[in-house]
Amino acid sequence: MLRLAMTTDAETFERVRGPLGERGIAVEHVRAKERSLCVSGDEDDGEFGGFDVGFVYPSRLMEGAVVDERLSVPWVNGRESVLTSRNKAGVLAALDAVGVPTPRTVMVSNPVDEATVIDAVSSFSYPVVVKPNSATRGVGVAAAHDLDSLLGIVDYLNLVHDYRATGDRSYLIQEFLPDARDYRAMVVDGAYAGAVRRELPADAIESGRWKHNVHRSAEAAAVDLPERAYDLAERAADALGIDYLGVDLLEAGDRLVVTETNARPTIDAATKYEPDFYDRLAGLIRRTAER
Template sequence: MIRIIKKPTDTPDDNSTVMVADALKEKKAEFSYLNIDDIDPFSDEIENDIIWVCGIKQDGIQFEIINALNINNKVVNSPDSIATCASKAQTSARLIKAGVPTPETIFTNSKDRIREFIDIHKKAVYKPVYGYDGNGIYPFSSVEEIKEIPPYYIQEFVENNCDYRVFVIDGEAAGAIKRSSDSFAHNIHQGGTGVPVIDIPDEMADVASKAAHAINIDYCGVDLLPVNDSYTVLEVNGTPNWHCMGVPIPEYLAEYLIRTEKDY
């Protein structure tokens, strides 16, 4: 059985859960919804199922429940990969260890270390460790501009006028968009606009695939910046949206869930 945990941020105009559920219906796949708030994490009532987590609240409780569900079921995405993607520090650690190109990054409590980083790079980007949708991200050229409390996750500033999100399923690039805006952040939730990438360049697909493998995740959104003739990975999203992709991502996800159920 495929079970679905609904995305808490779904709206009538942007309902990721229903899109995939409708695709499952079209394929005659059996599924049901799980209300995560009604689940007893110490019960064995739910076993041997595929549980698709379209999204969870960042309240700690829901994450612990899907972690418990993962003991006797296969959760997609896995709790480990969702937790990794939620932490920019953990994501960077895995990308770097896997040799995936990513901007130079420091994670520190020390403003003196940030000052040394700025002396080298002249300009950097502050990002909340557990931020999402582009919230709280800003460029800076002086450590005095940082008002937040530690720890500090700091990346080198990469000059750009756009970025890309590549949707990866089972290690393969399934769709991509180019995002641009008149401001620093190109994220759709920060006012950016997206257009489909009709033919994903091999290098873009390869870097995105390597990022997904580094996180060991079933599907994800990999955010990239173009650098010379290649790309550098900004972050990996464990519960991504697929705005403007131009390809039927919900159908692809439904097919993946069906395949996973058969193989489980």
């Protein structure tokens, strides 16, 4: 049986163990963070030995380098895939270059003066979305409804970025798409593999909330996307060269755009994906192991 190392023990780990086990792939957890890791010496590497393939490179890149060396296996999504997807501005630029529609976006690289921010947003209509370039799960994303509120958000970012340990000091200013429907499409080995619509409860929307992140209490329900939607998801994965990818789409009126991608996507219940989802995922894992 093939041994697959997975560095998360959250939802995805529990959901994939059974289906992949039925397909001859043993899924085992390798703890990559919030622990001590031996980086040199002759200590027994029993917990890291005997694996054939890794699923997705660890989210913490520093620890990941050690775990990667200890495991010494190919990854379905390696370090470069994770870094590529994490850079929101880089993703949008790459997709725009090949004609994949994206929201109108400007990247601001701190530190900049107030005049630069005012100039960057001068051609936008309010409200606008402000988001850190490399955060996940909707962390730090805010809507600015006028110039004063925008500059207030920027003041906060400047305060955070003043700490020298902050790695990525860039952020995005992006057009706001009102009443947009929020989808996460999955692409496995270059092909669309199913999608969910993420939606906040009605009372949350009525109270003014608008970020449909599952980690912020939104529900994810299976949805049949039109052909143009899964075509965009496949084109996005192809443009980025990432085999296993979550692609976030917003639909507002006649517009359908790719907003972000995730090379570490959470896998939902199998009923929310195409019937052959796990067959294709197992095939991708096996081919990766054979590299």
